[in-house]
Structures are given as structure tokens and as C-alpha cells.
Amino acid sequence: MIRCEGLVKIYKTADLEVVALQGLDMVVEDGELMAIIGNSGSGKSTLLNMLGGLDKPSAGKLLVDGQDLLAFGEKELVAYKRDTVGFVWQNNARNLIPYLTAMENVELPMLLRGRRRRERAKELLEAVGLGDRMRNRLSELSGGEQQRVAIAIALANNPRLLLADEPTGSLDTKTSNQVLDLFRSLNRSIGITIVIVTHDPQLARKVDRVVQIRDGKTSAEMIRRVSYAEELALMDAEDAQREAESHIEYAVVDKAGRLQIPAGYMDAAGFKDSNKVRVEMEDGRIVLYPGEDARKTG
Numbered sequence: 001m002i003r004c005e006g007l008v009k010i011y012k013t014a015d016l017e018v019v020a021l022q023g024l025d026m027v028v029e030d031g032e033l034m035a036i037i038g039n040s041g042s043g044k045s046t047l048l049n050m051l052g053g054l055d056k057p058s059a060g061k062l063l064v065d066g067q068d069l070l071a072f073g074e075k076e077l078v079a080y081k082r083d084t085v086g087f088v089w090q091n092n093a094r095n096l097i098p099y100l101t102a103m104e105n106v107e108l109p110m111l112l113r114g115r116r117r118r119e120r121a122k123e124l125l126e127a128v129g130l131g132d133r134m135r136n137r138l139s140e141l142s143g144g145e146q147q148r149v150a151i152a153i154a155l156a157n158n159p160r161l162l163l164a165d166e167p168t169g170s171l172d173t174k175t176s177n178q179v180l181d182l183f184r185s186l187n188r189s190i191g192i193t194i195v196i197v198t199h200d201p202q203l204a205r206k207v208d209r210v211v212q213i214r215d216g217k218t219s220a221e222m223i224r225r226v227s228y229a230e231e232l233a234l235m236d237a238e239d240a241q242r243e244a245e246s247h248i249e250y251a252v253v254d255k256a257g258r259l260q261i262p263a264g265y266m267d268a269a270g271f272k273d274s275n276k277v278r279v280e281m282e283d284g285r286i287v288l289y290p291g292e293d294a295r296k297t298g
């Protein structure tokens with residue numbers, strides 16, 4: 001569904017250049033439900049904006065659903081945003097109108113496109129579990145329900161890809177879980193590919209794959225050990241102690257063989273004191289030793 005290769009984004013302001021993406025590689029399979037995590041300023045929103053066609057990469061390759069986004073002209077970009085992607089943001093007030101009902105809010109974008117689609121709006125609200133709240137004004141709905149209205153709108157054009165930027169950022173834990181469960185069920189039922197940018201570790205636990213971005217590059221991937229359904233069953237028996245064990249963490253090696261060593265390992269004796277490491281092959285393993293120092297620590 002998504003293929004980014006050597007993706008670069010440079011923001012130029014009057015006297016400054018910020019390299020927000022520094023040659024990022026990432027592949028997302030069709031029908032995946034995955035999350036992107038990373039510290040503030042690591043480039044997560046920049047990447048999401050590129051994927052959504054809201055901004056253009058400075059260099060690299062970006063293919064979504066077989067389409068080359070760097071080759072798009074204005075017209076193709078408009079069609080792409082209309083037909084291929086749907087967006088969900090943290091702050092749903094941005095695209096919802098408080099004094100209209102849930103139904104009217106979902107209908108509005110369809111009306112603007114010249115199509116009156118009451119049946120479709122009803123179907124979408126039912127799909128997000130709001131069948132019985134359709135006639136309520138937005139201002140009468142809870143934060144989680146409002147977020148579900150936003151998700152219904154994002155799905156209106158049957159997008160192949162749903163992009164969500166901190167979709168649970170302003171919700172409490174219980175409501176966040178409901179929104180996430182909705183993502184999972186939509187992913188399963190209509191096969192839509194979902195990419196979620198988040199700070200929330202709870203959310204990251206609920207997806208099958210987490211890609212971590214550091215300084216505008218993918219630095220690690222966490223892949224689920226057991227399916228989420230299996231884990232739920234296990235959680236009944238065991239406890240939250242499994243939290244750290246739900247995913248296996250991989251460091252990402254790019255095509256040129258470059259690797260970011262996780263910060264925790266860099267703290268190990270000797271590694272912080274030098275900018276060189278000795279690399280050796282031992283019994284089919286690649287072993288790193290601190291520079292100058294022959295002690296085995298890596």
C-alpha cells in the first residue's frame with residue numbers, strides 16, 4: 001500500500017532549513033493496521049502529511065496504492081486526497097460543526113461534493129457504532145462519540161488508506177480504547193489500511209506493528225509476538241505485566257547497512273566515549289566492540 005524510499009523533507013524558512021525527514025524508508029502492506037511512534041519533532045506528522053498528499057516531499061520515492069505522489073500535478077493530488085485517503089485528527093473540532101447533528105455532519109462533506117447521501121451517512125454512522133445517536137447534535141456527544149463521527153466522515157469516500165494523527169490524544173483511556181477497537185474492527189471488516197501516529201504506548205500495544213522514527217528516519221520496528229486476540233485471552237489469565245512482552249523490537253538496517261544503535265545500548269560501558277566501534281563477525285553474529293577497547297560488551 002505504501003512504499004517510501006529515501007524520503008526527504010526539508011522545510012525552508014527565511015533564514016533556516018529544517019530537515020524533517022532524512023532519507024526515510026518504510027513499507028506498509030495492504031490491509032495493515034500499524035502505528036508510528038517517535039519523540040516530539042522526530043518527523044511523524046511530516047511523514048503523515050506526505051502520505052496524505054497535504055505536502056510534497058523534497059526528494060525520494062513515495063508510492064501509495066501504486067501511485068507515485070512525487071509525480072502528481074495539482075489535479076491528481078486533489079483526486080488522490082478525495083478518493084484514496086481519509087484523515088482523522090486529534091482535534092476533531094477542526095472538521096465538525098457543533099450545532100449540526102451527527103447525521104448532518106457526515107452528510108455535509110458529501111453535499112459539498114454535490115451528492116446527497118442520507119443512506120450512506122446512516123450506514124457510516126452505524127459502522128462506527130453511532131446508529132442510535134445520529135439525531136443528536138455534536139455538542140450533545142461525548143469526546144469519543146465526536147471522534148467516531150470524524151472517523152465516519154473520513155470513511156465517506158471509501159478510502160483505501162486511513163491516516164490518523166494522535167486520534168486518541170484528547171480522550172481518556174476508556175474512550176481511547178473504544179476508538180482503537182473501532183479502528184481494529186474497521187480494519188478487519190472493510191480491509192482498510194490504517195496508519196496511526198501516536199505518543200500513546202497503550203495504543204501502540206493494540207496494533208500488529210509499530211515503526212519508530214528518530215531524527216527523520218525509521219530506527220526500530222516492534223512486531224507483535226502473538227495476535228491481539230490471543231493476547232486478550234492471555235491477559236484475562238495473567239496481567240498487565242505482559243505489557244513489555246507483547247512486541248519484539250527490531251532495529252532497522254537501511255540499504256547501505258546503516259543502523260541506529262538504541263540509546264539504552266549506547267549507555268553500555270565504553271560506547272559513549274568514542275565515535276568508533278569495532279565490528280566483527282563471530283559465529284554468524286555481528287558483534288560490536290567499543291573503539292580502542294578490546295573488552296567484549298556488544
Ligand SMILES: Nc1ncnc2c1ncn2[C@@H]1O[C@H](COP(=O)(O)OP(=O)(O)OP(=O)(O)O)[C@@H](O)[C@H]1O
Pocket residue numbers: 011012013018019020038039040041042043044045046047
Ligand atoms: N511547516 C514547517 N516549517 C518549518 N519546520 C517545520 C514545519 N513543520 C515541521 N517542522 C519541523 O520539522 C521537524 C519535524 O516535525 P514534525 O511535526 O513532523 O514532528 P512530530 O514527530 O510530528 O512531532 P510532534 O510529536 O511534536 O507532533 C521539527 O523539527 C519541526 O520543527
